[in-house]
Amino acid sequence: MEDLLLEADQAANESIVPDEDDSGDMQDEEELVNFQRKILPIDALDLGIKSFQEQKLLNAAGKKKQHLIVCASLIDKVPNLAGLARTCEIFSARTLVMPNLLVRKQDDFKSISASANDWIDMEECKEEGLLSWLYQKKTEGYVIVGLEQTASSKCLTKMEFSAKTVLLLGKEKEGIPIEFLSAVDQCIEIPQLGIIRSLNVHVSGAISIWEYTKQMMQQEKG
Amino acid sequence: MEDLLLEADQAANESIVPDEDDSGDMQDEEELVNFQRKILPIDALDLGIKSFQEQKLLNAAGKKKQHLIVCASLIDKVPNLAGLARTCEIFSARTLVMPNLLVRKQDDFKSISASANDWIDMEECKEEGLLSWLYQKKTEGYVIVGLEQTASSKCLTKMEFSAKTVLLLGKEKEGIPIEFLSAVDQCIEIPQLGIIRSLNVHVSGAISIWEYTKQMMQQEKG
Numbered sequence: 001m002e003d004l005l006l007e008a009d010q011a012a013n014e015s016i017v018p019d020e021d022d023s024g025d026m027q028d029e030e031e032l033v034n035f036q037r038k039i040l041p042i043d044a045l046d047l048g049i050k051s052f053q054e055q056k057l058l059n060a061a062g063k064k065k066q067h068l069i070v071c072a073s074l075i076d077k078v079p080n081l082a083g084l085a086r087t088c089e090i091f092s093a094r095t096l097v098m099p100n101l102l103v104r105k106q107d108d109f110k111s112i113s114a115s116a117n118d119w120i121d122m123e124e125c126k127e128e129g130l131l132s133w134l135y136q137k138k139t140e141g142y143v144i145v146g147l148e149q150t151a152s153s154k155c156l157t158k159m160e161f162s163a164k165t166v167l168l169l170g171k172e173k174e175g176i177p178i179e180f181l182s183a184v185d186q187c188i189e190i191p192q193l194g195i196i197r198s199l200n201v202h203v204s205g206a207i208s209i210w211e212y213t214k215q216m217m218q219q220e221k222g
Numbered sequence: 223m224e225d226l227l228l229e230a231d232q233a234a235n236e237s238i239v240p241d242e243d244d245s246g247d248m249q250d251e252e253e254l255v256n257f258q259r260k261i262l263p264i265d266a267l268d269l270g271i272k273s274f275q276e277q278k279l280l281n282a283a284g285k286k287k288q289h290l291i292v293c294a295s296l297i298d299k300v301p302n303l304a305g306l307a308r309t310c311e312i313f314s315a316r317t318l319v320m321p322n323l324l325v326r327k328q329d330d331f332k333s334i335s336a337s338a339n340d341w342i343d344m345e346e347c348k349e350e351g352l353l354s355w356l357y358q359k360k361t362e363g364y365v366i367v368g369l370e371q372t373a374s375s376k377c378l379t380k381m382e383f384s385a386k387t388v389l390l391l392g393k394e395k396e397g398i399p400i401e402f403l404s405a406v407d408q409c410i411e412i413p414q415l416g417i418i419r420s421l422n423v424h425v426s427g428a429i430s431i432w433e434y435t436k437q438m439m440q441q442e443k444g
Binding site: 059060061063066079083086087089090091092114115116119120157190191192193194195196197198199200202203206207210213214217218 | 285288312313336413415424432
């Protein structure tokens with residue numbers, strides 16, 4: 001696709017004289033796309049790109065996707081993964097990160113996720129690749145929020161989410177292993193009043209996704 | 223019990239002269255209990271009453287129970303009932319109303335509920351008795367809140383919960399049947415941005431319980 005654009009752009013350069021010196025940085029995708037808008041024969045291609053971009057920005061219901069990435073790489077129970085897929089689709093999360101994409105083929109995943117698989121973007125990241133994935137997301141401007149009860153966790157009622165958030169969920173029993181906490185910018189916890197140690201990971205994830213969504217809705221309004 | 227107290231109290235009256243005229247209103251439990259504190263032989267009985275009251279008001283973790291009753295009479299899937307039991311225990315709901323208490327004996331209930339069964343008060347109310355149960359709760363001062371997408375549903379972000387709330391959850395597929403909506407004081411709904419029709423009932427219930435809990439925590443603080 002990029003090669004094709006480059007060729008088309010070079011051909012276009014021969015027929016028009018651009019105002020600016022564009023001899024450098026031809027690989028820069030944004031400049032390339034901006035430049036092509038001036039040239040008629042490329043419009044169809046340009047529309048294709050825009051449509052592709054829009055598809056990435058809008059969900060299947062035509063609503064804007066949120067900047068939230070939910071990372072479930074540490075979760076291994078299918079009902080939790082499938083439940084999260086359904087919840088992520090409904091709250092229009094950008095991506096759900098799964099430990100293994102093959103799980104989507106399982107019948108129980110399909111039935112519990114209520115076909116979310118067809119509508120939500122999923123990406124695979126196994127536990128062994130998680131630390132470098134988290135650092136990669138930080139370079140992309142994401143704030144890594146870990147849902148874990150630690151000494152420095154912030155109560156969910158006091159958390160102000162950034163739009164670009166990665167919500168990192170912990171393992172069903174042990175939570176988030178210490179080696180990943182180094183990559184986490186902020187841990188959050190849900191105040192719990194009972195004798196049972198913690199909420200189910202899908203439920204605590206859903207409550208956090210809801211809080212994020214509500215804050216983004218309020219920001220948009222005000 | 224009350225007769226016993228009355229007898230004990232009358233006997234006590236013969237041996238001491240109270241400062242106030244207490245000839246009237248001897249049936250008033252609070253006055254009775256307050257008076258008995260002066261008299262030694264009744265103290266043990268008095269402690270018994272207090273302990274009983276405290277057991278009903280505090281949860282197993284020693285925290286105050288909320289005035290929230292979660293009604294799951296219309297739910298029939300064991301994982302949803304068991305998940306709700308766990309969530310209700312953690313948020314210190316007063317009671318979880320079940321369609322059938324026998325379900326608690328099932329292995330999947332025990333494992334999914336993470337032993338919540340041992341800690342949360344449960345009550346049985348089948349669908350056929352639900353309407354009269356709801357009206358009974360109204361006479362006890364509870365506001366009946368139905369979690370359902372209707373023409374007059376209030377968005378959860380705008381809902382102000384009363385402390386005495388019954389949260390009525392709908393059936394997994396059909397939601398709350400119309401015959402029960404007549405008993406509902408207010409329907410609420412969670413804004414949903416995706417293409418899938420609705421959140422899982424345990425998840426939407428948990429988000430609503432969380433919102434209620436947060437509001438009660440804020441009221442207590444401020």
